[in-house]
Amino acid sequence: VSPMPPPTPPMTDLKPIQLLEIKARGRFGCVWKAQMLNEVVAVKIFPLQDRQSYLTETEIYQLPYFSSHDNILKFIAGEKRGDHLNTELWLITEFHEKGSLYDFLKGNLVSWPDVLKVAETMSSGLAFLHEEITSHQMCLYKPAVVHRDFKSKNVLIRNDNTACIADFGLALKFDMGKPVGDTHGQVGTRRYMAPEVLEGAINFSRHHFMNIDMYACGLVLWEIMSRCSAADGPVEEYQLPFEDEVGQHPTLEDMQDVVVQRKHRPQFREQWSSHAGLTSLYRTITECWDTDPEARLSAGCVQERLAQLAATTIH
Numbered sequence: 154v155s156p157m158p159p160p161t162p163p164m165t166d167l168k169p170i171q172l173l174e175i176k177a178r179g180r181f182g183c184v185w186k187a188q189m190l191n192e193v194v195a196v197k198i199f200p201l202q203d204r205q206s207y208l209t210e211t212e213i214y215q216l217p218y219f220s221s222h223d224n225i226l227k228f229i230a231g232e233k234r235g236d237h238l239n240t241e242l243w244l245i246t247e248f249h250e251k252g253s254l255y256d257f258l259k260g261n262l263v264s265w266p267d268v269l270k271v272a273e274t275m276s277s278g279l280a281f282l283h284e285e286i287t288s289h290q291m292c293l294y295k296p297a298v299v300h301r302d303f304k305s306k307n308v309l310i311r312n313d314n315t316a317c318i319a320d321f322g323l324a325l326k327f328d329m330g331k332p333v334g335d336t337h338g339q340v341g342t343r344r345y346m347a348p349e350v351l352e353g354a355i356n357f358s359r360h361h362f363m364n365i366d367m368y369a370c371g372l373v374l375w376e377i378m379s380r381c382s383a384a385d386g387p388v389e390e391y392q393l394p395f396e397d398e399v400g401q402h403p404t405l406e407d408m409q410d411v412v413v414q415r416k417h418r419p420q421f422r423e424q425w426s427s428h429a430g431l432t433s434l435y436r437t438i439t440e441c442w443d444t445d446p447e448a449r450l451s452a453g454c455v456q457e458r459l460a461q462l463a464a465t466t467i468h
């Protein structure tokens with residue numbers, strides 16, 4: 154009898170990773186700071202039942218052009234880890250010590266040049282996401298992608314205070330000539346839902362979804378300017394958008410009442426009127442969160458306005 158071949162070892166190409174500390178808990182699993190050989194990385198661990206979110210996210214990160222854009226979180230690998238009784242899905246990305254924009258704003262005041270830097274790089278990431286890129290080689294086709302859960306916890310801050318966009322578990326891509334996959338309308342974080350989403354009155358065109366991202370982008374831009382140290386007078390403690398009206402855990406009804414019925418939006422603060430840049434930025438933000446989705450600015454337009462603002466204001 155011939156000898157049995159040795160069993161093939163499972164997944165020999167997995168590099169050893171040591172999980173160091175939990176940095177964030179999200180809708181799907183949690184994010185760890187981890188050590189992979191000589192490199193510090195972030196590991197987002199999805200339980201097996203959140204497989205779809207893991208698959209969506211890894212697919213989006215691996216689309217053409219994604220890995221080379223400065224304002225998208227850098228993807229390193231997606232792996233199945235653990236034994237067959239306790240399988241987990243690990244999404245490995247670059248790690249950013251400053252954490253999310255939300256963490257950053259809670260702990261820091263922001264100078265006017267840094268307001269512009271964070272805002273412009275964040276808008277650049279969103280403009281890239283929304284953009285469809287075609288080339289004659291079809292293998293380098295990037296579909297338009299919408300995020301659908303845009304918020305300050307899903308924007309990360311690099312050491313140089315530029316921003317990158319993360320968390321594509323709810324993202325949708327729009328491949329040319331293909332109908333959008335099976336989806337439903339009311340997803341994302343209630344606090345950041347556009348009025349038409351709160352009303353359940355959405356259609357499924359890509360421009361419609363982009364307008365929904367832009368509403369949320371307006372709220373995040375307001376969060377950034379709310380911590381700016383450039384205007385006269387004291388800066389208030391960080392608050393989430395609408396926190397003064399709906400608190401920490403709003404219901405859908407709370408949000409419908411404030412955003413749809415009362416048509417409230419985060420307010421202009423009196424001390425901003427002394428600063429031409431902040432006054433101008435607030436005007437741009439009001440064009441992101443217009444009740445009429447079609448009237449909202451595109452991400453590319455916001456990026457342009459911010460570049461102009463940077464060129465015309467100094468302090």
Ligand code: ADE
Nearest residue numbers: 177184195247248249252
């Ligand atoms: N929180 C969520 N993702 C992160 C990352 N990649 N780096 C640092 N903090 C994070």
